[in-house]
Amino acid sequence: MWRVDHIEPSPEMLALRTNGPIHRVRFPSGHEGWWVTGYDEAK
Incomplete structure (x- = not known):
């Protein structure tokens, strides 16, 4: 992502x-993780 x-x-x-x-993501390495864009959800 470019800023x-x-x-x-x-x-x-x-x-x-x-x-x-909250979004499930796959990194270029093949690992999966979660991308959290909401402040309350990230707390």
């Missing part, structure tokens, strides 16, 4: 946030 600047989220991050706060 447009250091304050605003990237377009990809904004798209993820509109679909919910």
Whole structure:
């Protein structure tokens, strides 16, 4: 994901946030993890 600047989220991050706060992801290494975009869910 490329950042447009250091304050605003990237377009990809904004798209993820509109679909919910927690997403399962697969890293290039093949490992799976969770990408959390909601503050309350990350606490």
